Amino acid sequence: MPGTSFVLAQEQWFEVPLSDRIASYDIEVKLDTELHRLTATQTIYWQNPSDDTIRTIPFHLYLNAFKNTESTFYRESLGSGRFPDLENTTEADWGWINIDKIKIGDGEDLSRQLRYIHPDDDNTEDKTVIELALLQPILPRAKAVLNLTWTAKIPKIKIRTGYSKDFYLQAQWFPKIGVYESAGMRFAKTGQWNCHQYHPTTEYYADFGNYNVSINAPDAFIVGASGTRTKVEKQSDQTSTHHFYGEDIIDFTWTASPNFEVVKEEYLGIQLELLINSEYSCCTDRYLESAKYAIDYLGERLMPYPFPKLTIVVPPLHGINAGAMEYPTLVTAPGMYGFPDWLRSPEYFVIHEFVHQYFMMMVATNEFEEAWMDEGFTSYWKSRILDDAYGVKNSVIDLRWVRMGAMEFFRSRYVGMDNIHLAESTRAGWEYPNGSPRALFYSKPATWLKTLEGIVGLETMDEIMKTYFNRWKFKHPCRYDFIDVVNEVVVEKHGDEFGENMNWFFDFVLYGTGACDYSVGSIQHLETAMATIGIWEDSLIIKNQNPQKKYQAKVVLERLEEIQLPVDILVCFVDGTKVWERWDGKARTHGLTYDTDVRIDYVEIDPLQKIYMDINILNNSKRTEPNTRSIWAYVSSWGMRIQQVFQGVSFFI
Numbered sequence: 219m220p221g222t223s224f225v226l227a228q229e230q231w232f233e234v235p236l237s238d239r240i241a242s243y244d245i246e247v248k249l250d251t252e253l254h255r256l257t258a259t260q261t262i263y264w265q266n267p268s269d270d271t272i273r274t275i276p277f278h279l280y281l282n283a284f285k286n287t288e289s290t291f292y293r294e295s296l297g298s299g300r301f302p303d304l305e306n307t308t309e310a311d312w313g314w315i316n317i318d319k320i321k322i323g324d325g326e327d328l329s330r331q332l333r334y335i336h337p338d339d340d341n342t343e344d345k346t347v348i349e350l351a352l353l354q355p356i357l358p359r360a361k362a363v364l365n366l367t368w369t370a371k372i373p374k375i376k377i378r379t380g381y382s383k384d385f386y387l388q389a390q391w392f393p394k395i396g397v398y399e400s401a402g403m404r405f406a407k408t409g410q411w412n413c414h415q416y417h418p419t420t421e422y423y424a425d426f427g428n429y430n431v432s433i434n435a436p437d438a439f440i441v442g443a444s445g446t447r448t449k450v451e452k453q454s455d456q457t458s459t460h461h462f463y464g465e466d467i468i469d470f471t472w473t474a475s476p477n478f479e480v481v482k483e484e485y486l487g488i489q490l491e492l493l494i495n496s497e498y499s500c501c502t503d504r505y506l507e508s509a510k511y512a513i514d515y516l517g518e519r520l521m522p523y524p525f526p527k528l529t530i531v532v533p534p535l536h537g538i539n540a541g542a543m544e545y546p547t548l549v550t551a552p553g554m555y556g557f558p559d560w561l562r563s564p565e566y567f568v569i570h571e572f573v574h575q576y577f578m579m580m581v582a583t584n585e586f587e588e589a590w591m592d593e594g595f596t597s598y599w600k601s602r603i604l605d606d607a608y609g610v611k612n613s614v615i616d617l618r619w620v621r622m623g624a625m626e627f628f629r630s631r632y633v634g635m636d637n638i639h640l641a642e643s644t645r646a647g648w649e650y651p652n653g654s655p656r657a658l659f660y661s662k663p664a665t666w667l668k669t670l671e672g673i674v675g676l677e678t679m680d681e682i683m684k685t686y687f688n689r690w691k692f693k694h695p696c697r698y699d700f701i702d703v704v705n706e707v708v709v710e711k712h713g714d715e716f717g718e719n720m721n722w723f724f725d726f727v728l729y730g731t732g733a734c735d736y737s738v739g740s741i742q743h744l745e746t747a748m749a750t751i752g753i754w755e756d757s758l759i760i761k762n763q764n765p766q767k768k769y770q771a772k773v774v775l776e777r778l779e780e781i782q783l784p785v786d787i788l789v790c791f792v793d794g795t796k797v798w799e800r801w802d803g804k805a806r807t808h809g810l811t812y813d814t815d816v817r818i819d820y821v822e823i824d825p826l827q828k829i830y831m832d833i834n835i836l837n838n839s840k841r842t843e844p845n846t847r848s849i850w851a852y853v854s855s856w857g858m859r860i861q862q863v864f865q866g867v868s869f870f871i
């Protein structure tokens with residue numbers, strides 16, 4: 219019935235705000251499914267968080283990355299396959315966004331005060347950041363209301379956002395204000411805007427706020443979005459307007475398709491909504507059950523998921539490039555018809571993107587500049603959850619002869635890098651040589667976080683993570699803030715066991731480009747017991763012809779690469795005696811000597827696999843002679859069965 223509205227939920231989420239709500243948005247957008255266009259009015263409520271007077275405001279116009287081949291996004295994407303078949307493109311393939319009008323409050327239109335800026339490169343053709351020169355400055359701590367009207371052409375999905383046939387995934391779709399960093403925030407020495415151009419290797423950075431978004435789409439379309447649906451209004455022109463609301467979120471993403479099946483469930487007070495095409499409905503339970511497992515796991519260890527909604531979107535196969543991405547209270551997870559049970563891809567993606575609800579949507583680091591703080595933490599926790607749920611050895615692939623766990627998978631990606639010494643992990647996303655820095659954002663930090671867990675112990679690691687998360691949620695930390703928490707918690711729990719602080723660890727793994735490789739160099743035995751023989755009373759006398767053999771056993775351990783970490787060593791003698799040793803791992807070589815009645819059977823470095831980032835575990839053990847026990851020790855060492863097989867496996871993103 220035209221004009222009828224259905225109130226579906228109360229708007230307010232939290233009695234006490236979780237964040238500072240610096241940038242809030244009201245957006246009314248109309249989707250034209252014939253022309254693939256958006257027309258919108260938008261109000262931004264922005265609060266100057268600083269003691270500075272603000273004279274300019276930059277905005278992200280992400281959709282302009284898809285405007286033409288001269289955008290920085292396009293130029294840096296060359297060879298990535300994101301823009302295939304250039305000769306056959308039509309206007310329908312490309313996308314853009316244009317601010318038609320912009321006002322402060324009810325003031326005059328300031329659109330002539332807009333100009334494109336290029337803070338990251340000298341590409342004057344890039345139109346992904348636009349700056350407004352204010353006629354009246356915004357005073358310290360003052361609030362400003364900006365009213366915009368804008369138009370956008372939706373691109374065909376190349377990555378994350380766009381349309382494919384009648385499926386729409388609208389991410390990075392509206393003008394988004396940059397983040398003003400006051401002096402002392404992150405790396406800012408003086409107050410400054412942080413608003414980078416759109417690069418293919420970077421994601422996003424935004425302030426928290428509340429979102430009131432109404433989306434008008436043809437009646438046939440089922441609409442899902444960040445936030446909770448508060449109202450649906452049927453209009454007289456065979457369209458409906460869907461109202462959504464969210465608090466303390468950094469972004470807003472929505473999807474529309476006439477082909478979604480909607481599966482709803484409530485879990486621990488959270489509305490779970492799965493939007494899935496019917497060809498994938500066989501996997502419905504797998505998406506929902508894995509989400510619930512992750513909700514429980516992080517709820518126990520970090521904080522219960524605070525938002526009232528989680529929407530999981532499974533794009534159709536033709537729109538799969540919109541899959542595997544995280545947005546506030548909404549994730550996308552690629553589907554495939556008849557996913558076999560042994561390939562835990564639905565679980566892998568749902569859990570990964572759900573972890574981002576914590577490490578992007580709440581901790582909200584700057585993904586342009588410190589991508590590892592988002593993807594690295596997410597990869598570490600995702601692996602813990604998957605391995606806990608489905609098994610350390612088989613959480614990703616679970617065939618009889620081919621098995622792989624999630625943490626193993628990340629380690630294999632890290633040690634399988636073409637150049638493991640490529641660069642430190644602290645560069646901005648577009649500053650890496652030789653293309654993709656993915657391993658430096660995902661698998662390397664996941665692997666050294668697992669190594670840190672091995673060194674300080676799981677209990678301490680959980681304390682570090684819980685402290686870091688709860689201290690910095692909704693506050694945009696940088697790497698210094700995490701390192702400070704590590705130093706604080708480790709010293710509190712272990713005193714000076716690992717030194718004055720853990721800065722040395724980060725010098726190696728985060729700021730350094732070295733690798734870690736310990737090796738058993740050699741095991742040697744010198745026979746020391748001999749017959750008692752010599753001259754006694756002018757005669758040669760052999761006092762005991764068959765003395766018991768004795769040995770001096772010498773073991774040489776080697777550090778083959780740059781990184782120095784404390785390692786445990788297991789020395790096992792042929793009579794079954796086991797001796798545990800500890801080496802600070804600093805020198806290039808380290809010797810162990812035993813005066814013993816029996817020979818050493820085998821020596822193994824790091825048998826408990828604490829130093830997860832050791833790049834070659836085949837050289838971690840050595841046996842004196844082949845015998846069944848030492849062969850078993852060799853074979854049973856965790857990764858030796860599989861490491862080489864899977865190094866470089868790269869069929870997940």
Ligand SMILES: [Zn+2]
Nearest residue numbers: 570574593596
């Ligand atoms: Zn991710």
